[in-house]
Amino acid sequence: MSSILLPEPNPDILARRDAIIADLKALVGADSVVSDEDGRRAFETDGLTAYRKMPLAVVLPQSTEEVSAVLRYCHQNGVKVVARGAGTSLCGGALPAEDAVVVGVSKMNRVLDVDYANRTAVVQTGITNLAISGAVGKDGFFYAPDPSSQLACTLAGNLAMNSGGAHCLKYGVTTNNVLGVKMVLMNGEIVEIGGQHLDAPGYDLLGFIIGSEGQFGITTEATVRILRAAEHARPMLLGFASTEDAGACVSAIIGSGIIPVAIEYMDKPAIEVCEAFAKAGYPLDVEALLIVEVEGSETEIDDLLARLVKIAEPFKPKSMKVSSSPAESAKIWRGRKSAFGAIGRISEYYCMDGTIPLKQLPRVLTRISEICGSHGLRVANIFHAGDGNLHPLILYNANDPREVEKAELAGADILKLCVEVGGCLTGEHGVGVEKRELMRHQFSETDLLVQMRIKSVFDPDWLLNPAKVFPLAERVMLENAA
Amino acid sequence: MATVRPAAEWELSNLILAAAERGKPVEIMGAGTKRGVGRPVQAAVTISTAGLRGVTLYEPTELVMSARAGTLVSDIESQLAEKGQMLPFEPIDLGPALGGQAGRGTIGAVFATNLSGARRVATGSARDHLLGVHAINGRGEAFKSGGRVLKNVTGYDVARGVAGSWGTLAVLTEVTFKVVPRPERTATVALFGLTDDLATEVMCQAMGTPYEVSGAVHLPQPMAQRLLTPEFREPGKAVTALRIENLASFVAYRCDKLRENLAPYGKAEVLGDEVSRAFWGELRRLSVLQQDSRPLWRISTKPTNGYRVVEAIRRYMPVDAFYDWSGGLIWLELPEAADAGASDIRRVIAQFGGHATLMRAEPAVRSAIDVFQPLEPGVERLTRGIKSAFDPAGILNPGRMYAAI
DSSP, X not given: OOOSOOOOOOHHHHHTHHXXXXXXXXXXXXXXXXXXXXXXXXXXXXXXXXXXXXXXXXXXXXXXXXXXXXXXXXXXXXXXXXXXXXXXXXXXXXXXXXTEEEEEXXXXXXXXXXXXXXXXXXXXXXXXXXXXXXXXXXXXXEOOOOOTTTXXXXXXXXXXXXXXXXXXXXXXXXXXXXXXXXXXXXXXXXXXXXOSSSSOSSSOHHHHHTTSTTSSOEEEEEEEEOEEOOSXXXXXXXXXXXXXXXXXXXXXXXXXXXXXXEEEEEEHHHHHHHXXXXXXXXXXSOSEEEXXXXXXXXXXXXXXXXXXXXXXXXXXXXEEEEOOSHHHHHHHHHHHHTHHHHHHHHSEEEEOOOBOOGXXXXXXXXXXXXXXXXXXXXXXEEEETTTTEEEEEEEEOTTOHHHHHHHHHHHHHXXXXXXXXXXXXXXXXXXXXXXXXXXXXXXXXXXXXXXXXXXXXXXXXXXXXXXXXXXXXXXXXXXXXX | OEEEOOSSHHHHHHHHHHHHHHTOOEEEESSSTTXXXXXXXXXXXXXXXXXSOOEEEEEGGGTEEEEETTSBHHHHHHHXXXXXXXXXXXXXXXXXXXXXXXXXXXXXXXXXXXXXXXXXHXXXXXXXXXXXXXXXXXXXXXXXXXXXXXXXXSSOOHHHHHTTSTTSSEEEEEEEEEOEEOOSEEEEEEEESXXXXXXXXXXXXXXXXXXXXXXXXXXXXXXXXXXXXXXHHTTOSOEEEEEEEEOHHHHHHHHHHHHHHXXXXXXXXXXOHHHHHHHHHHHHTTTTSOSSSSOEEEEEOOGGGHHHHHHHHHTTSOXXXXXXXXXXXEEEEOOOOTTTTHHHHHHHHHHHOSEEEEEEOOHHHHHHSOSSOOOOHHHHHHHHHHHHHHOTTOOBSTTSSSTTO
């Protein structure tokens, strides 16, 4: 994939490379600067592997003060900076640039404070998503947002992208689960926003910052909400003969007043691949499968699942199976959570992330298969049905440049379709470099100007995470309109 | 002073554009029920969004509703109730506490002020459930942010950033928000006669159980005496109340488990559905506050510090207070004082963390002191920058939150 243009690197910065590296080493120590080619190669891409750019240098600071020193230096010298967590972004959010320094927060990964009475934890943002729950799990607590990459992805990246996951129908996304951050601005200034209290004193700066795709500053610490886990949780599987039936069943469940913690949808191609990989007991003779999970005491769960069975009956499920043991529940979720990996074993794929109104599901899935079919490509669909977040995985042959191009074209058409039916380009992955040029399909020039002016408040010189989020031409528009 | 009520978004944007071109400040309001909060706005013209009315989208099975900003909250709640749903964040009604009537507020103002009720401690605040906005900024530009789907990270989260800005960044014209099912049954586990510190322990412990407590409040005895619900008033003691909501068949089990869990603090009583709805309903209207002009503060701090903040303030002045949000939200009334107690209260806040907002005082007092918590220098710089990005001429509710912002 290569259709998205990346700006030419600034030759002046490239010419000063050796001096810049020497200065960075003087600031944070040689051990925290990666400058050799092999070392830098590990940072040349992220989860959107089709795009690669060798960074000028990589800095891995160990403290907020070091991050501040590095940013102040880069600001003074006009050097661009790309912040990086674990580099799992699927939209090229952490893609470096040849004239930019990558600042990675992975060495700052400690839990600084856990406060059960106030239900908060203070952590450094290089911690992985799953490690936060790991730190409080022994006491029955957890950190709610659970993106599929949670084993690897960092909180810093989650904050940048406002990450979601399978369980946000009940628990919300990152922005609903964070109370404060310590952030370094591009000029090196350290600001602390929020804390353990439950709302903001003035403007909701956290609201602006979370989801700003690493373009406002680099967060180094965060105060997150930790929640007490339910007594138990158990999923059930519901298989249907058609997309329409499965979609109508989801509507009926939500309309009944039961809000499950998760309602996951898989289409036939996804079911087949995941079942082959995880042996989760998914039915193979259905067109659509729902994984519906509920929480509570064992008695409450039995009651809820019985209600769900009753709600599902009018839609003539071809198979219904309630998990009978924690081991079986784990298997069911392993199948779903390994879907991306499992599909990756049979083919290269391009993972899309639009959101649609649930009612549009049958129409959208039909259109998706038409779009992919017209390019001669196969597609598997995974869908957070409860909240409308759709992940079509377009399968393609990475060794055939024409097919690569077709996958990109099909992907763009799918996202435009999502916007057309009342949804959006991205539900949880972010815009990054990948969807930058599609932003005009969702937003007017004024909508984009309003956003870009906020960027200019935090980073007036636009040095942080350059050439992402906004169509490249829009920057010019901002300067003309300012 | 003239009040205009545009009936369409284009009319509103023309008004603001004209004001921006002339550099003339405008006061922005919905129905005006919260007009007495903040520093008094000096403007020749008031623009009300009350003419922009009506629910424009409601999909109960997608948990989403859109409404024009001037739609009454009470209208929205009755439409939701018809489908067995409700607003997830239980917005408080400041009307009576500010000397007005209940049930007059608009949905736009709920998001513009982000004033959430007891359920916030469990399921989030108004801003947490805001999915999208249409708005006019101080340049007269109509823009949108977010959308009508539950999960959306396309572009910056401008909608959430504009929430809680009290009409100083943009005028909301339409809001889209998440709604949730109304629980089938509500019950309250109540302990009577606890001191503030023990009550805080009880609330924090309850919030840390798996029984999904959806409200945790403590009313010391003088406040509890003003309750309208007799079952909570008549014991004549302080009330610590924990709300359990769910399917009817689950509520009894959860109340029992919670009582067991809290046994060391005394015998808890369980109050049933009707009584509980009356009790939590009157708290939404802040019924225990005096309906006069004495200074009223709203303090937000970490839950375990709430009672310490009140204790410390009492060293300077006699106050009446009650606690919401597991102890982290304090409503505090005090006798008339020249600066409404601001300097002492802010000194205490500096020691314990959090922020204090003066929600009610005479205009002269509100002009003279910082009504909203003064900001740290770094945050203040960002605040000014954001104000100027949205409203460079400074015409929208100028000075309402901070002098010269």
